[in-house]
Amino acid sequence: MSQRARTLIGLLAAAAVIVSACGGAAPGTPGPAGTSSATPPATAPVEVVVWHMEQPPNRVTAWQQIIDQFNSSHPSIRVTQEVQDWNQIYSKIAAAVTSKTQPDILFTIPDFTTYVRSTGAVQPVTTLVQELDKAHGFLTAATAAYNDQGEYWAVPLYGMVQMLWYRKDLFEQAGIAAPPATWDEMLADAQKLTTGTQRGVALPAGKNLATDQVIFSFMITAHAENLFDEQGNIVFDNPDTVRTFDFYNKLLQYSPADSANYSWGEPQAALNNGTAAMAIEKGQYLTPFKAESGRPASDLGCAMIPQPATNGQAGSIYYSNGAMVMTSDQAKKDASAEFLKYLLQPDVYGPFLNAEPGLFLPLTQDGGTAESWLGHPTIKEYQYCVDLMLQQSQSGMLFGFTHGQYQINIGSISGQNIIAQTIQKMLIDKASPQDAVKWGQEQMEAAVK
């Protein structure tokens, strides 16, 4: 072969590489991973991809078992779960919707739903929610936060509520007979329990959702739960919010020195290893307590969120986690609905909730009495706390969804953790409660502009 011929072949080969690199596959042609845009044969099961953000392995394993059972009993549908990260999901779902690779079902909480709805990919599930309500009886608080413009935008699946958790053994050592019921009592107890390397309480004060939620629990007890007025104006800067932040900042004196970086895990670790006597969080404290603390279950105490001695009310942050349907394909929508109906059947609902016993609370009437849920050893062992959580749920609220409100802008506020940033203004920058709350109001107004 002459040099010229070789050159020509080389040029043609290079051109072929460029063309193949730049061009897409022909319609209907299988891609490199063997995927195809062509309609699958009628006998192939309908694929349903579920994204959720419950990362702990025990939760993933428990839900996989339920998915396997569903796939076995529904051969025409094949459900797969893909675990996501709460810190990444906001950017990831936006990119997924843009590239049309979003999941068919996406687990959610109310304020995240407002964000995802703005992508235009969320399908209303009103008929499904009404059907499930008729069959199982949803708690009103569970569905309200997903109802907007006459439609339901997610199917409620389980509730979460915060409580005061405390170490009974440390309280006894300090000579404190009962958990605090008021803010004053909590401050006094925290002071008394702060000795040596032990702190009275472990509170999150990092720029994160954990801090937002704990402060909001206290805000509810001080009648400061409304971030918006009826016209949708921000009303964060008010005397009740100021007294809440003042109290929280005082309480932080008795929390570990690096609380400004605390999120979900650190207060739990501090309570379990005995370096803190109190913490405020949801029911995920139950399962690991004995193993991590080395103490009997009876040493883990629980109580309602303390409230101001004057002009206070019972309250805690409470929200229902739900599932949004993100596909417009009718077959996938039907399959997704079938899967969500399956999850709420009382015999399946118990194992589904007990993926994290005590954290995932039932929000259907037949689910709350289902033996499949109540029969779990952890639920039985901490029955008092579980009952108290259900009781606390009755006074639960979520920012942006208080008193029947549905604030579409709340995602911009919670996404930036402005409540948490406000406490950091006090803790780190030593701002007064009035100045910090005023700053928070300005940030919220800018966020929703």
Add this chain to the structure above:
Amino acid sequence: MNGPPAVSTSVPDRIGPLRRMWTRSYPALVGYALLAPLVAWIFLILFYPVGNTVLLSFTDTRIVGAPHRDVGLANYQAVLQSGAFWDATLKSIVWLAGNVLLQTAMAFAAALLLGQSWRLARQARIWVLLPWVIPTVAVAVIWQWMLNANYGVVGYILQALHVIAEPLNVFGSREGALPGTIVANAWHWFPLSAVVLFGAMQTIPRELYEAARVDGASSWGQFRFITFPMLRKVMFALGLVGGLWTFNVLDVIYLITRGGPAGATTTLPVVIYDTAFKSFRIGQAAAMSVVAIVLLAVAAALYVRFMSPRED
């Protein structure tokens, strides 16, 4: 003086002018053809995203894929008037300076030690790379643990030695957070510079040191007048690449402090990320990115202009 030898013009005239042009230019064409895939790839992965970012910066896009409208230069106006942006830029400069100084010092110290003939030093040439190969998330966890106020080993030792009375609060305080993250990042990346410097040191002729020793030069004198000048070119390249790299670091900061507490570690990449994915203002974040690119380009040009090693 005679000019270059004349090119033979004795090519038979039976080859036409087109064919002659083809014969002359085909080596260049082959070169272009072979380069074309690479150029296309660079356009795809570099110029398309940058161009797209510039286009986004002229819109009020809040979420990727959501409806938006053109806003002209409004995003740039907002960014340039934003105190948060310039505050973050200042923190980025501190972050960059701290990292460059610390990494250079650690890398030089490590490279000099690795150059020794001790058995331990020879073995260290392998395990000095460990901090570099550890995933960033593990680096973040290691430093969070070591500097934890409750159970951190650093605080424990310092308290046991009565150096400090109160628990160490590095990442939870405005004073400690930025230096703490700088230390964590410098520890993660110094092995790369150390290995490069060590390699460059091996190319310095031994005779120079021997001659210096004969002339009575001390160890410091040898380092100052031989090692350091001979490494200038390598250090210049490391400074340019490492500086740009370090300026754009987001992962270590986000994993350890998420830009907190109270914005103490909110550098430019952090504020851009937060604006895009926490405040949901992609358009404004794109404008910030474009301004950051311009600032970095100017800084890089100044660095090349004034810090290039002289050819003496």
